[in-house]
Amino acid sequence: MNSKKINIAGAGLVGSLLSIYLKQKGHEVHVYEHRPDMRKTSLDGGRSINLALSDRGWKALEGVGLSEEVRKIAIPMYRRVMHAKDGSLSFQSYGKEKQAIYSVSRGGLNARLMQLAEERGVHLHFDEKCLSAELEKGTATFKHKLSGEAHEVTGDLLIGADGAFSALRQQMQKTDRFSYSQQYIEHGYKELNIPPGKDGQHQMEKEALHIWPRGSYMLIALPNPDGSFTCTLFFPFEGENSFGTLQTPAQARSFFETEFGDALALMPDFDEEWTANPTSSLVIIRCYPWHRGKTALIGDASHAIVPFYGQGMNSGFEDCTVFNQLMEEHGDNWPEILNSFERNRKPDADAIADLAMRNFVEMRDLTGQKAFLLQKKIEAKFSDKHPDKWVPLYSMVTFSHTRYSEALRIGKKQDAIMKEIMALPEIEKIWDSEEVEALMLSRL
Amino acid sequence: MNSKKINIAGAGLVGSLLSIYLKQKGHEVHVYEHRPDMRKTSLDGGRSINLALSDRGWKALEGVGLSEEVRKIAIPMYRRVMHAKDGSLSFQSYGKEKQAIYSVSRGGLNARLMQLAEERGVHLHFDEKCLSAELEKGTATFKHKLSGEAHEVTGDLLIGADGAFSALRQQMQKTDRFSYSQQYIEHGYKELNIPPGKDGQHQMEKEALHIWPRGSYMLIALPNPDGSFTCTLFFPFEGENSFGTLQTPAQARSFFETEFGDALALMPDFDEEWTANPTSSLVIIRCYPWHRGKTALIGDASHAIVPFYGQGMNSGFEDCTVFNQLMEEHGDNWPEILNSFERNRKPDADAIADLAMRNFVEMRDLTGQKAFLLQKKIEAKFSDKHPDKWVPLYSMVTFSHTRYSEALRIGKKQDAIMKEIMALPEIEKIWDSEEVEALMLSRL
Numbered sequence: 001m002n003s004k005k006i007n008i009a010g011a012g013l014v015g016s017l018l019s020i021y022l023k024q025k026g027h028e029v030h031v032y033e034h035r036p037d038m039r040k041t042s043l044d045g046g047r048s049i050n051l052a053l054s055d056r057g058w059k060a061l062e063g064v065g066l067s068e069e070v071r072k073i074a075i076p077m078y079r080r081v082m083h084a085k086d087g088s089l090s091f092q093s094y095g096k097e098k099q100a101i102y103s104v105s106r107g108g109l110n111a112r113l114m115q116l117a118e119e120r121g122v123h124l125h126f127d128e129k130c131l132s133a134e135l136e137k138g139t140a141t142f143k144h145k146l147s148g149e150a151h152e153v154t155g156d157l158l159i160g161a162d163g164a165f166s167a168l169r170q171q172m173q174k175t176d177r178f179s180y181s182q183q184y185i186e187h188g189y190k191e192l193n194i195p196p197g198k199d200g201q202h203q204m205e206k207e208a209l210h211i212w213p214r215g216s217y218m219l220i221a222l223p224n225p226d227g228s229f230t231c232t233l234f235f236p237f238e239g240e241n242s243f244g245t246l247q248t249p250a251q252a253r254s255f256f257e258t259e260f261g262d263a264l265a266l267m268p269d270f271d272e273e274w275t276a277n278p279t280s281s282l283v284i285i286r287c288y289p290w291h292r293g294k295t296a297l298i299g300d301a302s303h304a305i306v307p308f309y310g311q312g313m314n315s316g317f318e319d320c321t322v323f324n325q326l327m328e329e330h331g332d333n334w335p336e337i338l339n340s341f342e343r344n345r346k347p348d349a350d351a352i353a354d355l356a357m358r359n360f361v362e363m364r365d366l367t368g369q370k371a372f373l374l375q376k377k378i379e380a381k382f383s384d385k386h387p388d389k390w391v392p393l394y395s396m397v398t399f400s401h402t403r404y405s406e407a408l409r410i411g412k413k414q415d416a417i418m419k420e421i422m423a424l425p426e427i428e429k430i431w432d433s434e435e436v437e438a439l440m441l442s443r444l
Numbered sequence: 445m446n447s448k449k450i451n452i453a454g455a456g457l458v459g460s461l462l463s464i465y466l467k468q469k470g471h472e473v474h475v476y477e478h479r480p481d482m483r484k485t486s487l488d489g490g491r492s493i494n495l496a497l498s499d500r501g502w503k504a505l506e507g508v509g510l511s512e513e514v515r516k517i518a519i520p521m522y523r524r525v526m527h528a529k530d531g532s533l534s535f536q537s538y539g540k541e542k543q544a545i546y547s548v549s550r551g552g553l554n555a556r557l558m559q560l561a562e563e564r565g566v567h568l569h570f571d572e573k574c575l576s577a578e579l580e581k582g583t584a585t586f587k588h589k590l591s592g593e594a595h596e597v598t599g600d601l602l603i604g605a606d607g608a609f610s611a612l613r614q615q616m617q618k619t620d621r622f623s624y625s626q627q628y629i630e631h632g633y634k635e636l637n638i639p640p641g642k643d644g645q646h647q648m649e650k651e652a653l654h655i656w657p658r659g660s661y662m663l664i665a666l667p668n669p670d671g672s673f674t675c676t677l678f679f680p681f682e683g684e685n686s687f688g689t690l691q692t693p694a695q696a697r698s699f700f701e702t703e704f705g706d707a708l709a710l711m712p713d714f715d716e717e718w719t720a721n722p723t724s725s726l727v728i729i730r731c732y733p734w735h736r737g738k739t740a741l742i743g744d745a746s747h748a749i750v751p752f753y754g755q756g757m758n759s760g761f762e763d764c765t766v767f768n769q770l771m772e773e774h775g776d777n778w779p780e781i782l783n784s785f786e787r788n789r790k791p792d793a794d795a796i797a798d799l800a801m802r803n804f805v806e807m808r809d810l811t812g813q814k815a816f817l818l819q820k821k822i823e824a825k826f827s828d829k830h831p832d833k834w835v836p837l838y839s840m841v842t843f844s845h846t847r848y849s850e851a852l853r854i855g856k857k858q859d860a861i862m863k864e865i866m867a868l869p870e871i872e873k874i875w876d877s878e879e880v881e882a883l884m885l886s887r888l
Binding site for chain 1: 617620621622623624625626627628681725730
């Protein structure tokens with residue numbers, strides 16, 4: 001295997017992790033990041049963003065020996081806790097006993113990945129903004145933000161891990177036959193905080209993901225290790241109930257009193273936060289191909305998705321796993337590695353983009369409905385009894401390494417079967433019967 | 445009505461026509477075009493591109509008093525002539541008797557529109573490349589290509605009629621919540637020429653659009669006034685039969701001998717043209733919104749489509765008709781004009797984009813099938829008898845001013861009915877029967 005010089009644009013989660021995988025294969029790896037070194041400055045401007053790490057992400061961390069360490073700082077979330085308007089709670093387990101998704105701090109995880117990359121010999125360069133690139137040659141020009149000097153970076157391969165607004169992808173977009181789309185959904189989001197209680201403990205069930213499902217919008221909350229929760233309101237920009245109509249903190253407070261009373265009661269700084277925290281938009285990015293000559297895209301740069309399946313980071317990390325497998329398979333044949341990567345991975349990227357939008361409807365609307373919770377119970381029971389015949393869609397996406405595209409295909413088949421089951425007369429009484437089980441078996 | 449200063453980027457077909465409509469409303473209008481004045485140089489680098497003008501385009505030309513003049517230099521095409529591999533012909537009328545689409549020269553029409561714009565007092569500026577814009581203010585910076593000087597252009601409204609690769613749209617794309625997609629289809633195209641015969645006359649039926657439908661690809665030919673035909677091969681870039689596999693003129697000639705023998709026999713310069721003429725790609729552009737502040741998009745800049753319905757220019761011209769109606773409706777209320785324009789017109793732009801791809805399948809595949817020609821015959825007869833109940837989709841798109849979105853909706857309903865009709869046993873014998881007519885009536 002020939003050692004190559006590989007340059008990566010972006011030291012985010014995916015760029016940092018990929019750099020370690022490439023270094024492990026014996027390459028000289030440089031990472032150019034436009035922001036300052038987050039380990040020396042405040043994390044993400046002080047915003048406490050957390051992510052839900054699940055099996056695909058864990059596998060990728062395992063490949064660089066980092067999973068055990070990260071598990072210690074991650075909070076398992078075993079179930080969804082749904083908050084009704086009257087404050088009453090209902091519950092839905094994510095998987096079988098002990099299966100959980102894990103709340104981790106984006107900043108903390110990113111810093112740890114950078115640290116490991118440097119320990120293993122990856123060269124990190126900060127404050128380096130990508131100005132332009134020659135895609136066919138894999139050459140890029142970066143400008144150092146402090147010195148103001150521009151310099152050309154050459155190598156055998158240039159990888160854009162520079163996120164949803166990738167500078168390298170913007171270059172590719174100008175090349176012939178490069179298909180591209182950026183689709184903003186009608187909802188945006190605003191983060192709010194539930195601080196720890198007086199005893200420093202979490203004020204709601206800690207090891208859970210909290211949802212206030214309200215049909216066309218929702219509030220969610222994920223636990224942080226310091227006893228706080230980060231809440232996120234997903235809400236339309238325009239229309240009757242929207243960011244557009246909640247202009248003042250007073251209007252927002254009044255709305256929260258009606259809709260999210262139990263959450264509001266735990267938010268002492270609601271008014272300040274409503275005004276100070278930004279209202280951010282949500283975009284889905286699709287493109288193809290994922291490489292031109294000696295320049296390739298990975299992670300959000302090639303497939304940014306909405307956050308509702310908690311699979312943004314996990315799919316980017318799985319990109320690294322797949323890329324690593326292809327390096328093992330094709331050795332020095334880099335054109336084949338890049339061709340195979342985009343060809344194999346594109347259908348999965350498209351599938352998780354669709355699944356993530358589907359899960360938004362499930363979270364904000366279906367989880368508030370009794371029939372849906374019953375359906376999940378029927379599926380869980382059937383899956384327990386026939387684990388070889390039925391893995392619920394959520395479990396395939398979250399707790400397995402089944403290709404996303406395959407999970408979506410099977411999920412659609414399951415949908416059709418469950419639609420038939422849920423239409424049975426008095427299903428709420430007979431759901432546990434042999435008759436239902438036999439019918440499901442017959443449809444598989 | 446207050447006279448405004450309005451700047452347009454792009455003196456193409458839509459920019460030139462729109463400038464006349466704006467001038468008619470009493471505004472001061474400037475058009476900035478990045479190419480040289482086509483009236484003083486060769487037209488489109490000598491390539492003879494022709495377009496199919498139909499009723500929506502005619503109406504827009506009528507609004508500026510240009511339709512009669514253009515009709516004199518346009519060639520009516522009354523029907524499709526399908527060429528089978530063995531050289532045998534079949535026919536399909538486009539509409540009722542005397543209904544036709546019209547082959548016109550893009551360059552000639554564009555030059556005439558520029559001429560009229562200047563005659564009416566519009567200011568045209570050439571060799572002016574748009575470098576940047578302040579969208580909210582409607583201000584743009586242009587660089588004169590000959591002098592090299594950059595200058596700022598201010599006004600009350602800035603309109604991007606600068607085509608599928610619009611510089612103004614590229615600016616908008618960087619603004620938050622601007623949805624955008626560029627989708628390249630798998631086919632490209634290459635133009636070839638059938639010169640006039642020795643007598644200077646057309647060597648195939650003149651007043652027709654010729655199609656060589658071959659399933660996944662096709663050749664078409666449109667007549668020019670000089671006795672020649674402009675042929676276009678629509679062909680995949682990659683795969684078994686593709687531009688990728690026809691690398692040499694000899695390979696292409698051999699393929700044409702098998703597939704398009706009668707056409708090849710009329711192409712004396714085939715080998716040279718195959719090499720010299722570019723292989724061009726086909727892109728579908730979608731975006732939303734169509735304006736930001738005082739900057740708006742129109743025509744291909746906001747909705748570029750594939751050419752298979754002959755509606756690219758017609759839809760851009762219809763944009764001008766709609767824009768003019770909104771100016772009449774809302775007077776000086778420019779925010780309302782721009783809001784209404786994008787809100788009303790977007791569904792129609794999306795519909796014609798879909799219809800154009802549908803028509804590609806119809807042209808390249810269905811027109812070569814007997815069952816399809818029978819279906820069209822059934823529809824035409826039924827429509828003749830019940831013109832208030834059934835207007836064929838092609839006619840709604842081409843010979844009416846029904847909104848594209850409405851045409852698509854009705855077309856889908858017609859599809860379902862015709863699918864049932866064509867599935868009747870021995871439909872080829874009973875197609876003309878009262879039974880079929882009664883069944884169609886019952887389904888409406």
